[in-house]
Amino acid sequence: MTTEFKSPSKPNRYAPRFTQVATFLRAPLAETLDDVDIGLVGVPYDGGLTNRPGARHGPREVRNESSLMRMINHTSRLNPFELCRIADVGDVPFSEILIIESAMKEIQSFFTQLKAANVLPVSVGGDHSISLPILRSLATSGPVAMIHFDAHTDTWADFQGSKFHHGSPFRWAVEENLIDPKKTIQIGIRGAQNITDGWDYSIEKGMRVVFIEELLECGTQAIVEEARRVVGDSPVYLTFDVDGLDPVYAPGTGTPEIGGFSTAQALAMLKGLRGLNFIGGDVVEISPPFDVSGLTSLAGATILYEIVCLMAEGFGPATTQHTP
């Protein structure tokens, strides 16, 4: 007998928010990749952290806090779920997660599979080391532009025996010709360092480094304009490390630095980036064990939603296809 049972893998966004299996933005779980335009991906990897751990639990808790997410953006009045097909495609499956080089390859492999299926990825980390294998899978036709929110430039070199860690992804992304440093902007940089190598590398390679003082003095509108100028109409990757936010907005992170920007400022900047040619994005470094009352995961879920809105617009009525 077949009953009219509704599978829990197809969440109902109008149901009470505390009900149902938790998926990213309450999107359905993908059964295949065939009918997915934007894939929401969890990358529960934190083997690249150098301080407080826990980002491995980030995807789980962002899914949880996603219950608070709804569909129609209050500023653009657009509903991304009407513009394109969005699904939770699950977490990167790992089989050698304890070996950092293997984990990097497994991440790259999963995103290569998404790209082959023509799925644009928006990811939830995981530590920032995951952005390198993601970029390796996406930037196969030459370096892309990048908009990077963070307290740190993440362009440092080796640490504690490993080339790969959460402070180095964008140094190797430059070296491997995955991102164009001259089309890269880093926003929110701050905090003391033991050496200046990372700051120096970013600047010497031509990245536009916006230290926090510049942002607080000039305001979000000026930074938005600068970001648009830097990336132009190139394919662009957006990466958002939640430690760019002040620690009160993101206590659940591994390397907090006081004096950051607020979620209101983050939203103002993200909302200012409409119309760019996004090929993917991520929000990383959410560490639930250090979070309080879900604040960081809720911020992460909302940033995820705003990135999805930016990318979904490319699928709008007037747009019949996207070519990243």
Next chain:
Amino acid sequence: MTTEFKSPSKPNRYAPRFTQVATFLRAPLAETLDDVDIGLVGVPYDGGLTNRPGARHGPREVRNESSLMRMINHTSRLNPFELCRIADVGDVPFSEILIIESAMKEIQSFFTQLKAANVLPVSVGGDHSISLPILRSLATSGPVAMIHFDAHTDTWADFQGSKFHHGSPFRWAVEENLIDPKKTIQIGIRGAQNITDGWDYSIEKGMRVVFIEELLECGTQAIVEEARRVVGDSPVYLTFDVDGLDPVYAPGTGTPEIGGFSTAQALAMLKGLRGLNFIGGDVVEISPPFDVSGLTSLAGATILYEIVCLMAEGFGPATTQHTP
């Protein structure tokens, strides 16, 4: 034998703050309503919530954090407790709290009793559904003006089988002619929605809806002026949903939305409303189980104090009576 015992129902505001039975703003507990000008009321009802529960514990924790409250306002230098008689009149007594329609009636009945005794109420919720029965008891001579701080317009329609819930009070307040939408301003609105019905209703009825972007761009002074313009010298009700604040200032709430205003901005706006003809007020949606370190309850207690200051001025030396 009668000793010189001082009853614990008469707290001493100069005692160490962590001592004594907790009452709102360390006010005495009312023995009768005869000698009360402003009554501080707890409404521990959260049956109208649609997401995270716990607002039932709001009055209890605001009383606790009230220990940190003192008397003389640092900006106005007024002491409301010298201007009029202020008492904690206890919580609304419920006998059918599990039935939402009955609970609504029990709330209304208690506030009608206060009004009959000529007591101006300032309430601590509880969820936002409580404002409807309060308004039903107060607005008996025609619709009143309203100043409303919130992330949501709370003018949505039925939800999950009930007309009454924390997202609908002001729709029914308009429909029942309790508030005049053209003399109503809603401040801090934001966050995605699944349908636009609430936003549309507020605007179509003529409410002045201040989305958060307008507040952050124009500043609190401009919004204060707009609020004063909207309500004029009409009798006005002030309702403050703590989710209007950014979640870092009010993590203990049911439907947090990132990117809100700060407590500093809230205080600037409240302090700008001196001299209006307030007939009552409330602070709602404080959910202690989701709070951290008492932050939300402390914010609630301070907002309660500022509302009381606004209302007590109507009892000042030059003012011999108030006519709501």
Next chain:
Amino acid sequence: MTTEFKSPSKPNRYAPRFTQVATFLRAPLAETLDDVDIGLVGVPYDGGLTNRPGARHGPREVRNESSLMRMINHTSRLNPFELCRIADVGDVPFSEILIIESAMKEIQSFFTQLKAANVLPVSVGGDHSISLPILRSLATSGPVAMIHFDAHTDTWADFQGSKFHHGSPFRWAVEENLIDPKKTIQIGIRGAQNITDGWDYSIEKGMRVVFIEELLECGTQAIVEEARRVVGDSPVYLTFDVDGLDPVYAPGTGTPEIGGFSTAQALAMLKGLRGLNFIGGDVVEISPPFDVSGLTSLAGATILYEIVCLMAEGFGPATTQHTP
């Protein structure tokens, strides 16, 4: 193009535990009810609570802590997932959750659907009021036996205007002839009461009431034997209110009573019930907002697993069918 993508609705139990979408016991999400023997059900309803809320978030957090669950029972060495087909069938879908009588009907309706599909339900609450509609759906062929772990008899009468609440389900279950009080045992009862009505009702109707002192004095083995004697070989429902546990083992609950039994004692009792004719079970009253470090949800997930083990044995090699 069809890739070899593995849907996130089919969790891999060998994957790192912090990865993947959270389902009960890491079971797959049911697409239909056709191939399910035991259905794991969430009932996120807490409108029947009389004190601290939050049980609505129970299913979500038990799914989360389920990541720690594995398959082979260390005492029986049985793997329930090999004995029968077990799936997470999602949460009861509600459309009138704010009205307690309607919610009761919606719960009953979902379980009736499961029964029609020949699925044995094991549920995660939610408050204890949910057991009544579950029993209404299951006990359609006459009253069943019941083993009930709890600090309270839950046989009280009306409260605050409602017949239905978390303190009354088993009074109405007796009155409606759903359970046979003479084949019912209540284990762990304790804590002061304002009236003795509930205690009296249970005893007068013939339930075997095991106050905590008896359990602590006689030991778990004696109680197991008594329980087996009481229920005999009747079809039996098992209901586990986590407030039967001492509050240190289950701080996340609505009406904690100190001096309860431990998880070790709970496991000893549950493991002693092998071979009974279970027709369903539930674990209820887990309130994550009051929990610490996931302790209560982890206990709930493990109790869920043990109940599933008890029921799966009925599907073992020697057993070709079950007839509840």
Next chain:
Amino acid sequence: MTTEFKSPSKPNRYAPRFTQVATFLRAPLAETLDDVDIGLVGVPYDGGLTNRPGARHGPREVRNESSLMRMINHTSRLNPFELCRIADVGDVPFSEILIIESAMKEIQSFFTQLKAANVLPVSVGGDHSISLPILRSLATSGPVAMIHFDAHTDTWADFQGSKFHHGSPFRWAVEENLIDPKKTIQIGIRGAQNITDGWDYSIEKGMRVVFIEELLECGTQAIVEEARRVVGDSPVYLTFDVDGLDPVYAPGTGTPEIGGFSTAQALAMLKGLRGLNFIGGDVVEISPPFDVSGLTSLAGATILYEIVCLMAEGFGPATTQHTP
């Protein structure tokens, strides 16, 4: 006009538990001492602590958790509130709380006032130094017997410049002839010490010192019998330091020592002391800032209730007066 308003200083024990102003055991607040048999007193003093602070907040939080308390004892079936008149008489009023010697005098003075009014006190601390001034007010007719639950003997000498601190009250109580060491039993002693002076003092003076190993080996029944033997029918004071409990039952305390007794064992011992000639009691060292989910305050409230039950029996039908 006088309305039929019910003052919040008279809580209704049948009201929903999360409502109303918080008082000890939901007892009414005393207006005078004239009609009080047992006075529940808060002593929010923690100036005698040597390690983690916070016991000053103990009375506040025990009042909060008292909402969970009800009236009829499940083992004795007695309702203490029917046996005698019980009221919350508030906190000791302090005017020189920063000076430890002055604070001791202020505590003594308040309890002397209670004694003059023929009110038997049951107190909630505060740190253990408060028991000394309480005993000074009570033991005016010669030394009393004492039953003392604790991890520490609290018979140490001076510490950090002060004779008075939470480790010394019972040394001075012996020296001042307030307690009879030969009629004193200390139960639950454990934990390493830097010197053995306190242990030695207790034993040399003839106290019956029950180290935790003896309790765990012999069981609560044996200890109850020993306690009854030691105190005989002398007037007896009962003092319960929550650090006697294992830290999992009382994490919110200043000097936790692992390996203690459980709340179930504590209740078994307390319930075994019925019929003794109690002249007062206290529960101390509850430090809410270190508590989790209210566990320690809930334990404290329940212990308070059990002590009240023990004392109320002296006012029972067969008993027409008590003479401490």
Next chain:
Amino acid sequence: MTTEFKSPSKPNRYAPRFTQVATFLRAPLAETLDDVDIGLVGVPYDGGLTNRPGARHGPREVRNESSLMRMINHTSRLNPFELCRIADVGDVPFSEILIIESAMKEIQSFFTQLKAANVLPVSVGGDHSISLPILRSLATSGPVAMIHFDAHTDTWADFQGSKFHHGSPFRWAVEENLIDPKKTIQIGIRGAQNITDGWDYSIEKGMRVVFIEELLECGTQAIVEEARRVVGDSPVYLTFDVDGLDPVYAPGTGTPEIGGFSTAQALAMLKGLRGLNFIGGDVVEISPPFDVSGLTSLAGATILYEIVCLMAEGFGPATTQHTP
């Protein structure tokens, strides 16, 4: 045999941050005072608190969060550890900590020892009462200037029997001619008071009192200029009470007042004070038991670092000596 063992009292700043014994700013522990220019001192005293306790645990937790600190300032690009010799000189040793007057003398004595050894102190409290004995040890050649961040003026008189408490240090510092009120600026003042005595005292004595409204309206740059004007080139002491920060940035404190300044604003002000003639500084009122996720201690550690940077510049290449 002597191995090449590296003592844990010499932390390695390049080691993973979660490793090693915790010292202030990961500085080495002083073996003597001979080779120390700036001494980082813990003053774990909180006997002067009037409300929530816990500041005694401040030094411990600031040492813990100091693991996150690094060396090179991102705005000045200076490394204070290269400019002078900085060491953790431990906590003030107390032998009469329970007697407030004795404790004040013990603090003074330790700082006098530091001054004799020509060590500039930067301290971590403890409550604000500690600044008085520190100033007594430092201002031996006449009154000094002071820059004071706080929500309260701390110029109140006696409280609860004691002249010394955390609300009075700067009244006595003026009376004892330790600070020059005309060269003193107090920044961030706010919150209701029961009497106006402290506000009045500060203003009458000529202190520059910057209420929070002035700071928020004029901006940090204007306040920096005003501070520089007030103190001129006099020897200046910097005292930072974390309750000057908004409670969301410093929840772990004893007397939080909503509506304060942010850490970003605090850093902007501190960084604006370069080149002044600092003779010492402190950061006080960090209460870890009320903190969440280490936010307050992390803010305290970073403020400590910035004060150290300000003071280390006096030891720079062009500067061969300092004369406080």
Next chain:
Amino acid sequence: MTTEFKSPSKPNRYAPRFTQVATFLRAPLAETLDDVDIGLVGVPYDGGLTNRPGARHGPREVRNESSLMRMINHTSRLNPFELCRIADVGDVPFSEILIIESAMKEIQSFFTQLKAANVLPVSVGGDHSISLPILRSLATSGPVAMIHFDAHTDTWADFQGSKFHHGSPFRWAVEENLIDPKKTIQIGIRGAQNITDGWDYSIEKGMRVVFIEELLECGTQAIVEEARRVVGDSPVYLTFDVDGLDPVYAPGTGTPEIGGFSTAQALAMLKGLRGLNFIGGDVVEISPPFDVSGLTSLAGATILYEIVCLMAEGFGPATTQHTP
């Protein structure tokens, strides 16, 4: 000038507990290894975890909670600090911590250095993978006996690409001939598993595996006797995984399993092992980010103390040397 300054690297055990730099058991920090009999070592490594992270923060927090530790054991009345020279020798210094094989070697190298200096190590982890390199450094003269408290046998094989992880150390210790399985006892084993390989390995190799049911049924005394029988007078290593404790006693751990033993039972077992020939010990798997109110770290610190007591007795008056 040389002052009589007392270095903070030499903590004073009689000082108030919340003061001073935190070291293990308040022992002095070693300047060299020359004068150390027992070295307390931190091993802040958690790269071998398979689930919840955070054990890297274990040494830090055990040092913090060590402030509560004192010297004289209440059962043996011995003071280990008088029997031998005990020092905190710091944390293992890592330079390649991100590469699991390198980290294993770095741990082994540090312990080899200790052994060369004739220092007996007692370690605080870190995850359980650290016991393998410790054993490699200690068991250089043939396999040793082992007493192992844990919920898991930790004799599983490879996981996620690595031979080394926290579930495998004792399989390789057997294979490498470091421990003699026939002289090994594992106590507290429980919890479901996905495969039985680890259980099977332990049993097949001849280890004495005490599942939790046996411990709870037979009592701690019987297990102590069995442990003494198994290890005889061989050199023995003691390893204590805090997840052997029930999760309420050790919530801060990576793979909690409900139904474990209590701290009282743990202490009873440890205290029963006096007089054995211990060559080292460890307490592992303390994960502070998941801890509540320091319970797990306090348990860890006390277990550390008890292990030190066991080992210090070998240095007692009658014993002139130890030969592991």
